[in-house]
Amino acid sequence: MGESQFGSYLKSVRLQKGISVNQLAFDSGISNAQISRIENGLRGIPKPVTIRKLAEALKVPYEEMMDQAGHIREERMHEVPAWATHKDKRDFKKMLEEDGEVMFDGMPINDADRQRIMDVLTGFFWEAKQMNKHKKPHDSDNLPKP
Incomplete structure (x- = not known):
C-alpha cells in the first residue's frame, strides 16, 4: 500500500467516525498539518509510534492500522x-x-x-x-x- 492509499484510509476512518482534522490532532497529539499531509499523500507512511497515537485517537485497532500502513506484513513479520x-x-x-x-x-x-x-x-x-x-x-x- 502506498502512502496516498494509507492517507485515503486514514481520512475515510476519520470521516466515518465524524471527527475533524483538528479534533484528531487534539486527541492524538499529532499536528493537524501533519495529519493533513498524511491524508493527502504528501508525507510518507507514518512511523509505528505515530500510527499507535492515531489508532488510539480514532479507536481503531492498532494492528489493523499498522496492516493498512503495510508495516507489520512487509517490514517485520518476514523477520520472525x-x-x-x-x-x-x-x-x-x-x-x-x-x-x-x-x-x-x-x-x-x-x-x-x-x-x-x-x-x-x-x-x-x-x-x-x-x-x-x-x-x-x-x-x-x-x-x-x-
Missing part, C-alpha cells in the same frame, strides 16, 4: 523466525514498542539512525532467543564450541 513461539513474538513486539527517546552522547538520534539500530536489535533479539532455545540443560554437550 519459523521457530518463534507466540511468547517470543509478544516479547519482540514489547521490545519494539518501548519507545523511549534513543540518545547518543546526550542528543536524540534521527529516524534513519534509529531504524538502523532497530534493524540491528531485531537481529540480535532473534539470535539471542534462538541461542536460549538451544541451551537446555541436557543439550549442553551439543552446543557449538565458541
Whole structure:
C-alpha cells in the first residue's frame, strides 16, 4: 500500500467516525498539518509510534492500522523466525514498542539512525532467543564450541 492509499484510509476512518482534522490532532497529539499531509499523500507512511497515537485517537485497532500502513506484513513479520513461539513474538513486539527517546552522547538520534539500530536489535533479539532455545540443560554437550 502506498502512502496516498494509507492517507485515503486514514481520512475515510476519520470521516466515518465524524471527527475533524483538528479534533484528531487534539486527541492524538499529532499536528493537524501533519495529519493533513498524511491524508493527502504528501508525507510518507507514518512511523509505528505515530500510527499507535492515531489508532488510539480514532479507536481503531492498532494492528489493523499498522496492516493498512503495510508495516507489520512487509517490514517485520518476514523477520520472525519459523521457530518463534507466540511468547517470543509478544516479547519482540514489547521490545519494539518501548519507545523511549534513543540518545547518543546526550542528543536524540534521527529516524534513519534509529531504524538502523532497530534493524540491528531485531537481529540480535532473534539470535539471542534462538541461542536460549538451544541451551537446555541436557543439550549442553551439543552446543557449538565458541
